[in-house]
Amino acid sequence: MSVSRQTPGWLFLVALVAITLIGPLAVHMYIPIMPTIQQAFGVSTVMTTLTFSMVLFVMAFGTLIYGSASDRYGRKPVLMVGLILFVAGSAICAVAWNFEVLIAGRLLQALAAGCGVVLARAIARDVYGPDKLAQVIAYITTAYVLGPTLAPPIGGAISDFFGWNAVFVLATVIAVFVALLGGGIIRETHHDRAKNRKGSTLLRDYRVLFTNPVFVGYAFVPALTSGAFFALATYASFLMRDHYKTTPGEYGLYFMLLTFGFMSGNFISGRLGNRVSTEYMVTAGCLIGVITVELLAASLFIWPDYPIALFLPGAMIGIAQGLAMPHAQAAAINAEPDLTGTASGIVMFLHFFAAAAASLFLSTLYDGTFLPMIEIVFVLSILALASGFFANAAKRRRVTNMAE
Secondary structure (H helix, E strand, C coil): CCCCCCCCCHHHHHHHHHHHHHHHHHHHCCHHHHHHHHHHHCCCHHHHHHHHHHHHHHHHHHHHHHHHHHHHHCHHHHHHHHHHHHHHHHHHHHCCCCHHHHHHHHHHHHHHHHHHHHHHHHHHHHHHCCCCHHHHHHHHHHHHCHHHHHHHHHHHHHHHHHCHHHHHHHHHHHHHHHHHHHHHHCCCCCHHHHHHHHHCCHHHHHHHHHCCHHHHHHHHHHHHHHHHHHHHHHHHHHHHHHCCCCCHHHHHHHHHHHHHHHHHHHHHHHHHHHHCCHHHHHHHHHHHHHHHHHHHHHHHHHCCCCCHHHHHHHHHHHHHHHHHHHHHHHHHHHCCHHHHHHHHHHHHHHHHHHHHHHHHHHHHCCCCCCHHHHHHHHHHHHHHHHHHHHHHHHHHHHHHHHHC
8 A cells, every 4th residue: 555645835834944943942942040049949060051951962862752653653743743742842841840840841842842853854755756865955955954943042132021930831832833833834744654664573673774885975974074173163162252352242152153054065966966876965965074174184273273274174064064964864865765864863862962072072182272173073074975975885786786
């Protein structure tokens, strides 16, 4: 029995973007209100920061749950559970009367936030098919970047006028709207395969994916490029304070160059669609990333006292990531057609985990110079290029074997 595909319209794509955006909104609206929350509850800076960092960690592991669950029980019920949990977590934070309750709400929020980024990709694969998946992911990711860009100033402004609780009230209202939008527009897209997966086990599914060289190679490309991008962004924040003697506000303006570069790369990737092969886009993006790190080193050597010497090549690294990532993610998700949800969950887990791990590791190497940043970003970029070569070769072998 074939699965009838829902005809996607612009409102459907808006719904996919909306469920993707709730995660970054929840994470990044919290950043500017952390000092206010510290004062409100009288806790240490470390404890306040913990409520932010643990969200990323829990969100990463949550992506694994939603992806595999959607392969077994269908996309729609798993999505709705995630959105309802997000509403509940946001509401708990909004009425938190002590710090412990706030932590509980943030944990629930984090666990739920991973549903959107995973299921938007899995649903897109079901609806648009494997050929258009890279293009759709590129457009979704372009919109996704707006979350980290717009959420901090929105959260700060709301807190200034109405208090920190109002930030979580807004998050609750947005989550309710997204749940209604998603519930009304997105239909179940995974009927037959959800039934067929009931006899499988999570361990078996993971074994199938991680013994597939096409999946492994392409899954690690966006993870490694994200690690390079976020490692650079994190290290640059310390350099702006200590080397360039700038304010956090000035760093925020320069940071927009990085996000603009990433958005531009995704937009170009989306416009090209499937007119350019996955192999070409992944190789080109990763190769541009490696070359740009060398330009970054030269730029900082020639103009060490100008922040633009850091952030302009950084924007080009963002473009390179944006070119490679949608096609690599799509190829990884398409590697096993019966496990697209599980594959999407693993891909996004690696994405979040690599970004957090690379940023944390590089921060331990901080010495006020450019060298540790250049070395780590270069190594990660080379590994991404190698992973892309590995995946492309495995894909060609698979095509050759199928032809024979």
